[in-house]
Structure formats: structure tokens, C-alpha cells
Amino acid sequence: MSDNRLIVFDTTLRDGEQSPGASMNLTEKLEVARALELLGVDVIEAGFPITSPDDFEAVRAVARQARRSGVAGLARCVPEDIDRAAEAVAEARRPRVHVFLATSKIHRKFKLRKARGEILRLAVEGVRRAKAAVADVQFSPEDAARTEPEFLAQVVEAVIDAGATTVNIPDTVGWAMPEGFRALIEYLFEHVANIRRAVIAVHCHDDLGMAVASTLAAVQAGARQVEVTINGIGERAGNAALEEVVMALKTRPEAFSGCDTGIRTELLHPTSRLVSRVTGLAVARNKAVVGENAFAHESGIHADGVLKERTTYEIMDPRAVGLAKSQLVLGKHSGRHQFRQRLRELGFRLADKDVDAFFFGPFKELADRKKEIFDADIAALVETETVRVPETWRLCGFQVATATGGMPTATVELEEAATGRRTRDAATGDGPVDAIFRALERITGVALKLADYQIRSVTAGKEAQGEVRLEVRLGERTLSGRGVSTDILEASAKAYLGVINRVVARRNGKAPRPPSRRRPRRRTRTAKPST
Numbered sequence: 001m002s003d004n005r006l007i008v009f010d011t012t013l014r015d016g017e018q019s020p021g022a023s024m025n026l027t028e029k030l031e032v033a034r035a036l037e038l039l040g041v042d043v044i045e046a047g048f049p050i051t052s053p054d055d056f057e058a059v060r061a062v063a064r065q066a067r068r069s070g071v072a073g074l075a076r077c078v079p080e081d082i083d084r085a086a087e088a089v090a091e092a093r094r095p096r097v098h099v100f101l102a103t104s105k106i107h108r109k110f111k112l113r114k115a116r117g118e119i120l121r122l123a124v125e126g127v128r129r130a131k132a133a134v135a136d137v138q139f140s141p142e143d144a145a146r147t148e149p150e151f152l153a154q155v156v157e158a159v160i161d162a163g164a165t166t167v168n169i170p171d172t173v174g175w176a177m178p179e180g181f182r183a184l185i186e187y188l189f190e191h192v193a194n195i196r197r198a199v200i201a202v203h204c205h206d207d208l209g210m211a212v213a214s215t216l217a218a219v220q221a222g223a224r225q226v227e228v229t230i231n232g233i234g235e236r237a238g239n240a241a242l243e244e245v246v247m248a249l250k251t252r253p254e255a256f257s258g259c260d261t262g263i264r265t266e267l268l269h270p271t272s273r274l275v276s277r278v279t280g281l282a283v284a285r286n287k288a289v290v291g292e293n294a295f296a297h298e299s300g301i302h303a304d305g306v307l308k309e310r311t312t313y314e315i316m317d318p319r320a321v322g323l324a325k326s327q328l329v330l331g332k333h334s335g336r337h338q339f340r341q342r343l344r345e346l347g348f349r350l351a352d353k354d355v356d357a358f359f360f361g362p363f364k365e366l367a368d369r370k371k372e373i374f375d376a377d378i379a380a381l382v383e384t385e386t387v388r389v390p391e392t393w394r395l396c397g398f399q400v401a402t403a404t405g406g407m408p409t410a411t412v413e414l415e416e417a418a419t420g421r422r423t424r425d426a427a428t429g430d431g432p433v434d435a436i437f438r439a440l441e442r443i444t445g446v447a448l449k450l451a452d453y454q455i456r457s458v459t460a461g462k463e464a465q466g467e468v469r470l471e472v473r474l475g476e477r478t479l480s481g482r483g484v485s486t487d488i489l490e491a492s493a494k495a496y497l498g499v500i501n502r503v504v505a506r507r508n509g510k511a512p513r514p515p516s517r518r519r520p521r522r523r524t525r526t527a528k529p530s531t
């Protein structure tokens, strides 16, 4: 690999999945992993295997599936974590174990209660243990940005000697300022004698909105692996966004001495939409690169300029990030061929037989309800239809009666997929949406607590589709759902029923499974620390 080729290490499935409300099931994780590989990500951090049997299985499944990308599993610096991570990634073509241990004074004192010497010893032992299982070992001194530079240099040198092939310098708490972070990386290059034997990585959090800036500053100082997530999702305020880092490097190569990545940028938009859909975390309209408004020009002067010469107000070509111009594309009379063609242009890589089997029908139905079908409609449709949670309950129909001053009542009919048995029930609520939710709960026996409810239109116009996103609490967990329809009550019902199906699938998944080959399954979920 050339000196200017950056390694893109994506942690959407690990750090990203730790965002509140963003948990993904196995099918969803595999779909995201496939998309990341297609995008050209070099290493996929697939999870934290020790935390639960589900996490372990997910990492193992991603490892088996990956063709080109390396697959990393995270481990604390303790033997059982490391062994479990190594076991989970073992079947990957390029397995990596990522060991972390906090090095900052504040973490040493309050979290670990260990002195510097002890930390150094544990780090070396951890790396050696991982190295015995896999050749590719990454070490992260957690909270590196707040660690005393001279101690950090000592740790980095020791872990490289112990066999670490990548050393990641995380700004775990989003504390660094870009200038200071650049200086820290430069300091390491000056003070760590064996630093050229490893790749230096950076992992920045966005608590002060500096994650991308600090990441890029570190690249200027010599870091050659960037740890990022799609849409910048991650713990708290999130991580450095893959699409922003990649497009900054591509748009301003002179600022980074020509450093580039292997990312196929035209897949940024489709990948962003996929992650947003499976996590339920919406992308802000004004988000750089992938936000809906990122290439929209409202001001007359700007719009006029762009029409005369695009580069007057656009520093990136929307097509370069996979944003097809929103245009009137299809309608009632469009055939299969046109529909497939448009899907390809929008970045969906689907087999023709899948398009015909799963999407063409719903597309025709939509075309009957809505005259003009825009790109956003097609994207919303495909994104709703793919990766369905196993449907225990299917919505057959509903009726709502509401009047000012009256009591809204909803009658809902559901079908049980396994038996085909239909059940109808009615409920009242604070409003029509609430009444529908109560009726769904009565039939399915699943009671949820609504935490967030958002509605937006997918495209403009009177007959536009409405998209409902909602978050519900179930005990300690937050689950999200999404529904799209030309009828917002139907979209709401679909979104809520989606979550109910997810809860039911989760409960069914908890049925006893054969014990793992090597060790008893852990019952408890280890709290996930962030790196």
C-alpha cells in the first residue's frame, strides 16, 4: 500500500451501534456489513464479542461473510475478552483483534485504580495474547487525548514491540482541539522509536463538533488509519463521519499531500440511507455530504449561479457522492425494466429476481396511489421492504373515527403470519394515532412506551408519501420503527407494528439455543465502554 493510501476502519457496527436507539439485529448488521464492503471500507469493526452471545454471533457472521474487508472484534485488555474476540473473527479472511486499555490519569485513577507501570504491563500482555491468536493486532490506549504525552509514547512503543500492527490514538471523550491533536500525533512520531513499524490510527468523538476536524488534522500529522462511522453515529454525540472525512480528502487533496482512500464515493448516499433506515437514526437535513439539503440551493442568486456553472456554489459534484438529481422518473405505466434501471442508478444493488419478487408489486401499488414517483419515493419503498423483521403480525386494515371534542376510536385488523388467523379489536386514545397504537397493543399483547414520534414528507406535493419514525422504550432498551405511506395514519400503524414485530422476534429468539462449543454462554451483558 502506498504511503498516501489511508486505511478506512469503519466502526458503525460497534461504536455506531452503541448509539442510544441504534441497536441492529443480525440480519441488519449483515446487510450493513455488505454495504460497507461494497463501499470499499478496509476494516469493519463488527462488534464487541464478549458483551453478549448476540454480539459474538454477529461478529462471527460478519467475519464469515466478508470477502475483501478485514474484520475486527473489540476486546478489553483481559484474557477472556481477547480470546472471545479472536474466536469471533477467526473465520475472516483478514481477522483483526482490537484490544483497548485506558491510559489517561483520570481513567487510571478512578476507573482502573492502577498505576502507570501496571497499565504498561497489562497492555503488553494483552497485545501478546492477541498476537498469539491473530497476526493483525490493534491496540488503543483509551482516552489517549487526555493521556500525558510522554506516558502515551511509552505505551505506544511498548505495544508495538509486543506485536501491535496498528496503534489507535482515540479521543474517546471528544476533548481534543484539532491543533492539539495534530501536535500529539506529531509528538508520537518524534518520540516513539519504533513507530514506523505500525500504522497510527485515530478515533475521534464529536462532543464538541471536532471529530472530523481532529481526524483530518491527525492525517496531516501522519496518521494513516481513520476510524469512522456512517452518518457519524456513535456514543453520545457520535464519531467522525466517514462520508465527511472521505470527501474532505477527495475535495482538498492538496491539504493532505494527496492522501486518499479506497472508498467508492458514489455509494456514500445509498450507504448513508441504509444505515439511517436500519438504525432509525435520521440524518439531519443540513448534514454535510449526505444531508437532504447538502446540494440544495434555495437562494435565487445561488441557484442561478449553479445553473450557469455548477462550481460557482458547489464544491462537490452531487453525482460523486451518489446523489442522483431528484427528478420525475416513474409512474403508473413504467415497466419492470425502467424500475430496475432506476434502482441501479440510485445505488441499490439488487438481483433482478429480488426486484421482481419483492419490490415491483409495492411499486405498482404506490403508482396507483400517487401519480408521480420520485427518487425519494423509490428509495423509501425499497428501504422499507428490505430487511424486514420477521413479520409475526401483518396489518390487514384499520378504520379511525375522530371528531373535534369527540373521543378518537380506532378499529384495527391484523393477521397472524404463521396461522393466517385474523383478529380485530378497537381502542380509544388521545388522538387517532394513539388510538391505533392502543388497538395494536390490545391485539398483540405487546405494550410499549412511545418516546419519540416524528413525521415528515418524503417528497413535496399534496399526494406526497409521509414517513413516520418513532422510538419506543421497552424496559431499558430503545427500539425504533419506521413506516412510509401516502396516508400518515397508515405510516404510523406500520411503524408501530414494525417495532412490535421486532419485540416479538426478540422474545422468540430468546428460546433456549444449543450451548456454544467452547464456553458457557454469558447471561449478563457487560456494560460497553467506548474507545
Ligand SMILES: [Zn+2]
Pocket (backbone or CB within 6 Å): 015, 172, 203, 205, 234, 235, 239, 530, 531
Ligand atoms: Zn469511540
